[in-house]
Amino acid sequence: MKVHQGLSLRRLLTVVALAALVAGIPSCKTERIAIMKDIPDTSRIVRFVPMQNAAAPVIKSDDILNIVIQVLDEKANAILNQGNQSIVSGAVNGGTSGATQTSVAGYLVSKTGNIHMPYIGDVHVSGLTTEQVRDTVAKKILYYFKDPVVNVRFANFKVTVLGEVRIPSTFLVPNEKPTVIDAIGLAGDITIYGRRDNVMLIRDADGKKEITRLNLDSSSVIASPYFTLRPNDVLYVEATPSRVQSTDAYRNRNITIISAALSLLTIITARLLFK
Numbered sequence: 001m002k003v004h005q006g007l008s009l010r011r012l013l014t015v016v017a018l019a020a021l022v023a024g025i026p027s028c029k030t031e032r033i034a035i036m037k038d039i040p041d042t043s044r045i046v047r048f049v050p051m052q053n054a055a056a057p058v059i060k061s062d063d064i065l066n067i068v069i070q071v072l073d074e075k076a077n078a079i080l081n082q083g084n085q086s087i088v089s090g091a092v093n094g095g096t097s098g099a100t101q102t103s104v105a106g107y108l109v110s111k112t113g114n115i116h117m118p119y120i121g122d123v124h125v126s127g128l129t130t131e132q133v134r135d136t137v138a139k140k141i142l143y144y145f146k147d148p149v150v151n152v153r154f155a156n157f158k159v160t161v162l163g164e165v166r167i168p169s170t171f172l173v174p175n176e177k178p179t180v181i182d183a184i185g186l187a188g189d190i191t192i193y194g195r196r197d198n199v200m201l202i203r204d205a206d207g208k209k210e211i212t213r214l215n216l217d218s219s220s221v222i223a224s225p226y227f228t229l230r231p232n233d234v235l236y237v238e239a240t241p242s243r244v245q246s247t248d249a250y251r252n253r254n255i256t257i258i259s260a261a262l263s264l265l266t267i268i269t270a271r272l273l274f275k
Helices: 002-026 076-078 130-140 180-186 217-225 242-275
Strands: 064-068 085-093 099-108 114-117 121-122 149-154 158-163 167-174 194-205 208-214 235-241
Touching: 064 076, 064 114, 064 130, 099 114, 121 130, 130 149, 158 180, 180 235
Parallel strands: 158 235
Antiparallel strands: 064 099, 064 149, 085 099, 114 121, 158 167, 194 208, 194 235
């Protein structure tokens, strides 16, 4: 009799453990859904969508500029480029392991909009594009060296992608005109639970937050003035209603199963203790 009761108890515990295990296993899907669904699915048809000529981003206080100057004097090159100091730019994700603090080399733009460079001193850069800064620095360097080659780029051009994407995080972007598609690519694509027709974009605009929504299901998004991103833009991919409902249902199901399992364990324990 005791042996039979022991087997029954083990069976009940096994059922409880399996129920809890099933409740904790999320469904795994690797399916991907296409964007710009209005483009015909054939290689023989080409559609040209005009893209707005986005203005180059202007430099602001607290931006970090990487400025590289090359002249014929090798010793002078080392001095001219020593101002590119290592600066912590913030949390930038380089993969699925999580966000990490990333350092970049460059000149930090002061609150007055200036940077201080060897030989030429203070240079006002706030409100200028990187191309304009390049021309300004090259003219100043001409007083000291012949035929300088100057390259200027943002060292802290960051965009943040949140919501229903595979790797939500903040990313350093290597060029000055990344698109929404570029940013989503950095984030590992939108999951099957994300709304491609209602992607929110949040942008800093003269001390205010500018918020708009983009429909990636339509190729006309390419013509949007918001298709090309600016520094510190934030993209948020909203979850589909079915995702929200399934998450709530999944949570409620887990609560029900766990409650039932606890009740069953309580009954079994009581029977064993008070037998």
